[in-house]
Amino acid sequence: xxxxxxxxxxxxxxGHARVTPLLNAPLLDAAxxxxxxxKAECLQLTGSFKFRGAWSAVSALPPGTRGVLAMSSGxxxxxxxxxxxxxxxxxxxxxxxxxxxxKIANTRAYGAEVVLYDRATDDRDTLAASLCADRGLTLxxxxxxxxxxxxxxxxxxxxxxxxxDAGIDAAQVLVCCGGGGLSSGIALALEARAPGLxxxxxxxxGFDDMARSLASGTDQRNATTTGSICxxxxxxxxxxxxxxxxxxxxxxxxxxxxxxxxxxxxxxxxHFRLVLEPGGAVGLAAALFHPxxxxxxxxxxxxxxxxxxxxxxxxxxA
Amino acid sequence: xxxxxxxxxxxxxxGHARVTPLLNAPLLDAAxxxxxxxKAECLQLTGSFKFRGAWSAVSALPPGTRGVLAMSSGxxxxxxxxxxxxxxxxxxxxxxxxxxxxKIANTRAYGAEVVLYDRATDDRDTLAASLCADRGLTLxxxxxxxxxxxxxxxxxxxxxxxxxDAGIDAAQVLVCCGGGGLSSGIALALEARAPGLxxxxxxxxGFDDMARSLASGTDQRNATTTGSICxxxxxxxxxxxxxxxxxxxxxxxxxxxxxxxxxxxxxxxxHFRLVLEPGGAVGLAAALFHPxxxxxxxxxxxxxxxxxxxxxxxxxxA
Numbered sequence: 001x002x003x004x005x006x007x008x009x010x011x012x013x014x015g016h017a018r019v020t021p022l023l024n025a026p027l028l029d030a031a032x033x034x035x036x037x038x039k040a041e042c043l044q045l046t047g048s049f050k051f052r053g054a055w056s057a058v059s060a061l062p063p064g065t066r067g068v069l070a071m072s073s074g075x076x077x078x079x080x081x082x083x084x085x086x087x088x089x090x091x092x093x094x095x096x097x098x099x100x101x102x103k104i105a106n107t108r109a110y111g112a113e114v115v116l117y118d119r120a121t122d123d124r125d126t127l128a129a130s131l132c133a134d135r136g137l138t139l140x141x142x143x144x145x146x147x148x149x150x151x152x153x154x155x156x157x158x159x160x161x162x163x164x165d166a167g168i169d170a171a172q173v174l175v176c177c178g179g180g181g182l183s184s185g186i187a188l189a190l191e192a193r194a195p196g197l198x199x200x201x202x203x204x205x206g207f208d209d210m211a212r213s214l215a216s217g218t219d220q221r222n223a224t225t226t227g228s229i230c231x232x233x234x235x236x237x238x239x240x241x242x243x244x245x246x247x248x249x250x251x252x253x254x255x256x257x258x259x260x261x262x263x264x265x266x267x268x269x270x271h272f273r274l275v276l277e278p279g280g281a282v283g284l285a286a287a288l289f290h291p292x293x294x295x296x297x298x299x300x301x302x303x304x305x306x307x308x309x310x311x312x313x314x315x316x317x318a
Numbered sequence: 319x320x321x322x323x324x325x326x327x328x329x330x331x332x333g334h335a336r337v338t339p340l341l342n343a344p345l346l347d348a349a350x351x352x353x354x355x356x357k358a359e360c361l362q363l364t365g366s367f368k369f370r371g372a373w374s375a376v377s378a379l380p381p382g383t384r385g386v387l388a389m390s391s392g393x394x395x396x397x398x399x400x401x402x403x404x405x406x407x408x409x410x411x412x413x414x415x416x417x418x419x420x421k422i423a424n425t426r427a428y429g430a431e432v433v434l435y436d437r438a439t440d441d442r443d444t445l446a447a448s449l450c451a452d453r454g455l456t457l458x459x460x461x462x463x464x465x466x467x468x469x470x471x472x473x474x475x476x477x478x479x480x481x482x483d484a485g486i487d488a489a490q491v492l493v494c495c496g497g498g499g500l501s502s503g504i505a506l507a508l509e510a511r512a513p514g515l516x517x518x519x520x521x522x523x524g525f526d527d528m529a530r531s532l533a534s535g536t537d538q539r540n541a542t543t544t545g546s547i548c549x550x551x552x553x554x555x556x557x558x559x560x561x562x563x564x565x566x567x568x569x570x571x572x573x574x575x576x577x578x579x580x581x582x583x584x585x586x587x588x589h590f591r592l593v594l595e596p597g598g599a600v601g602l603a604a605a606l607f608h609p610x611x612x613x614x615x616x617x618x619x620x621x622x623x624x625x626x627x628x629x630x631x632x633x634x635x636a
Contacts, residue, residue, distance in 0.1 A: 021339065023361065026400065027427050042591040043341065043358075082344065109345045269628070273360040273621030275591040303591030307636035310587070311629045318625035 001146055001245065003192035006153035006185065009056040013154050016059075016086070017052050018044055020155075022162035022297070025271035034294035036287050037166065038268070039159055042276055042303030046110065048232075049155055049182055049301050050079035050142075056151025057140045058083040066136040067091060071128050073099040074232060075302050076142040077107050085111030092137055094128050100306070143181030144239035152182040156189025159297060163194060166295075170196035174254065174283040174298040177201035177210045178235040180242030182301060187249040197297065199250035202286040204228040204258065204279075211253025213238050214246060229258045229309065232279030232302060260285040265310065266317035268300065277305035278313075319464055319563065321510035324471035324503065327374040331472050334377075334404070335370050336362055338473075340480035340615070343589035353613035354605050355484065356586070357477055360594055360621030364428065366550075367473055367500055367619050368397035368460075374469025375458045376401040384454040385409060388430075389446050391417040392550060393620050394460040395425050403429025410455055412446050418624070461499030462557035470500040474507025477615060481512060484613075488514035492572065492601040492616040495519035495528045496553040498560030500619060505567040515615065517568040520604045522546040522576065522597075529571025531556050532564060547576045547627065550597030550620055578603040583628065584635035586618065595623035596631075 023038045041049040054076065058068060067090030070080040077093040084091035091112040095104060096119045107114050117127050132139055141148065159173065173190065175183040180201065187199040201210045207228055212220040225234045238246070256264075261278045264285035268276045276284070283298035341356045359367040372394065376386060385408030388398040395411040402409035409430040413422060414437045425432050435445050450457055459466060477491065491508065493501040498519070505517040519528045525546055530538040543552045556564070574582075579596045582603035586594045594602070601616035 018339070018341075021336070021361065023336075026363070027424060030427055040361075043339065045344070047591055106345060109348055266625075269593055269625070273365055273593040275587055275593060307584075307587070307632040311632055314625040314629055 001149060001188060003188065005146060005150040006157060006189050009147065009150035010154040010157050012059040013052060013055055013151065016055055017154070019158055020044055022159065022166065023272055028267060028271040032288055034292070034296060037295055037297045038272055038284060039155065039297065039299045040272070040274055041155060042274055042280055042300050046075065046078040046082050047302055047304045048075035048079065048280070049152055050075040051082060052154055053148035053151035053181060054079035054083040054140060057145060057147040058087050058089065060147045061138060065089065065138055068140050069094065069128055069132055069137040070140050071124055072142060073103055075304060077112070078110055080140050081107050081110035081112035090137070092131055094124060094131070102306070143179035144241050146241065149181050149185045149241060151185070153185030153189040155182065155299065156186035157193060159186065159197065160190060160193035163197060163297060168295050169194070170293070171295050171297050172293040173197050173199045174202050174286045174292070174296065175199055176233050176279055176282045176299065176301045177203050177253070178233040179239045180210055180246055181239065182299070183250060184242040184245040186299070187245060191249055201246065201250060201253040202282045203233055203253060203255050204230045204261070204282065205255045207234055208253060208255045209236070210238050210246065211255060213243055214251040214253050217247060219243060230261055230279035230282055232277060233282065254286045254290055256282050256285040256289065260289050262313040263317040264288060265313040269314060269318055274300065275303040275305065275310065276300050277302050278309065319467060319506060321506065323464060323468040324475060324507050327465065327468035328472040328475050330377040331370055331373055331469065334373055335472070337476055338362055340477065340484065341590055346585060346589040350606055352610070355613055355615045356590055356602060357473065357615065357617045358590070358592055359473060360592055360598055360618050364393065364396045364400050365620055365622045366393035366397065366598070367470055368393040369400060370472050371466035371469035371499060372397035372401040372458060375463060375465040376405050376407065378465045379456060383407065383456055386458050387412065387446055387450055387455040388458050389442055390460060391421055393622060395430070396428055398458050399425050399428035399430035410449055412442060412449070420624070461497035462559050464559065467499050467503045467559060469503070471503030471507040473500065473617065474504035475511060477504065477515065478508060478511035481515060481615060486613050487512070488611070489613050489615050490611040491515050491517045492520050492604045492610070492614065493517055494551050494597055494600045494617065494619045495521050495571070496551040497557045498528055498564055499557065500617070501568060502560040502563040504617070505563060509567055519564065519568060519571040520600045521551055521571060521573050522548040522579070522600065523573045525552055526571060526573045527554070528556050528564065529573060531561055532569040532571050535565060537561060548579055548597035548600055550595060551600065572604045572608055574600050574603040574607065578607050580631040581635040582606060583631040587632060587636055592618065593621040593623065593628065594618050595620050596627065
């Protein structure tokens with residue numbers, strides 16, 4: 001992948017995705033003794049950075065494309081639904097039948113047809129493949145796709161500009177990491193535009209496939225993909241496109257506990273007046289609770305959390 | 319007051335206050351059947367628009383000014399504290415001794431000296447006057463001051479530009495109203511830059527001194543200034559500078575209930591991933607629960623709420 005692909009994606013995103021602000025909070029800086037900057041991607045359309053990659057991929061499809069399909073019960077599905085709908089394309093989102101009702105309803109409200117499957121009896125990949133074949137749909141992968149990575153890279157282009165405007169030319173950039181689409185896109189953009197800014201992936205403790213893969217240089221797997229509240233970051237293993245990029249440009253990876261993520265959510269409530277989801281708060285958690293650079297930049301990747309999780313974070317840590 | 323005063327204030331604010339985004343949320347629009355735009359001033363430094371007026375006033379002080387004084391247990395005090403500290407000036411903030419500890423602590427953390435008084439036995443105005451006289455401090459009023467109004471007017475300049483970029487040339491602009499500094503500043507800016515946008519003040523039911531004053535053309539008072547959760551908007555009566563401006567340019571005023579404000583907070587959590595304080599949510603509440611223009615623009619004026627109030631809003635309405 002080249003910087004030109006990210007620039008091209010950013011051009012296609014212009015006027016369609018939001019340029020999100022890079023925020024800081026004087027009292028938080030004072031309390032933690034360092035300057036902490038937050039890239040507020042929770043303010044992106046659909047509430048997460050996933051809209052960027054989805055738009056980038058959908059807008060790069062050849063003329064005559066009938067529609068798209070995504071397999072996601074979360075932010076990727078919502079991003080693809082809205083991006084497709086705004087391109088006048090059909091979107092089918094394959095979700096488990098036991099996904100939260102609000103996620104199903106939101107994905108439909110963004111314009112997608114939701115196809116439900118039974119986790120116990122259906123094979124998701126087979127179902128998706130047959131839908132694609134029968135209806136002529138194009139699969140939009142969540143991270144292991146060059147156009148998706150290029151779209152997420154537009155976050156890095158904005159960070160490069162915003163950091164320069166804030167007088168920052170060297171810092172750690174802490175990015176939540178599932179399959180690595182966001183972190184690899186940002187790393188590529190920063191290599192080209194702000195080489196003093198270095199990406200570190202952040203994952204929940206126990207789900208640090210990327211940190212271990214970066215350390216070993218080979219693809220590592222998580223033992224499970226359930227058991228952390230940071231559901232947005234729980235992928236089994238790094239992508240085949242993303243790992244080589246991150247191995248060259250990023251790391252070492254960091255990990256945070258669920259409690260640290262909840263604590264970061266509470267501090268984001270107080271100091272940034274932002275709603276972060278647990279997986280979207282791990283970058284801030286790493287900035288707060290690990291030794292990091294001063295200044296440090298963290299990416300708040302999404303804000304789609306349920307009221308109960310948010311109230312829990314407030315009751316325990318605000 | 320003239321548009322040139324607002325332009326001059328905006329110039330002084332440049333690089334010091336944030337340009338806050340004008341956001342919209344596709345699913346909220348769909349649910350309410352109209353396009354709703356939110357000016358996210360809760361993302362301003364110190365968490366409310368008050369920083370703009372404070373910076374405008376402090377930056378306009380003559381050379382040789384020793385320091386400033388504000389009477390405020392809330393957002394105005396925090397705005398003055400940070401603006402003064404960043405100008406290298408002493409700030410004294412006079413607060414009731416029974417103000418929440420977190421507000422006292424925050425005001426100190428922004429760099430101010432906090433002087434506490436006893437609501438039962440001390441006269442706040444006398445105390446403030448004697449502090450100003452003894453220590454050569456300049457009083458920064460919360461709204462009835464031309465430089466403060468000019469600073470708040472910078473919100474209106476940004477709305478004019480952002481609305482034009484969004485293709486909006488006619489809309490109601492719903493602004494929370496205490497003394498009227500924010501709404502009058504915005505109204506003046508829009509008169510000059512976006513005359514199709516008209517300000518309507520929004521107040522809590524039972525505290526609608528501005529709405530009644532606009533309707534009658536004469537200064538009306540609230541019977542009390544306690545009893546609503548929207549504490550940021552509870553002033554006894556309109557300002558002498560603000561009422562004539564609003565009478566000429568704004569209205570009719572609107573009112574919302576405390577429950578409507580809490581409901582708007584919950585919807586801002588879900589759809590904008592923003593934390594609003596109750597008083598900062600009344601504009602959105604009016605947009606949602608009153609017949610309004612399509613599109614409608616509401617100003618989310620602040621986000622300094624305590625976790626308990628926020629959790630209450632979520633538990634009841636999210």
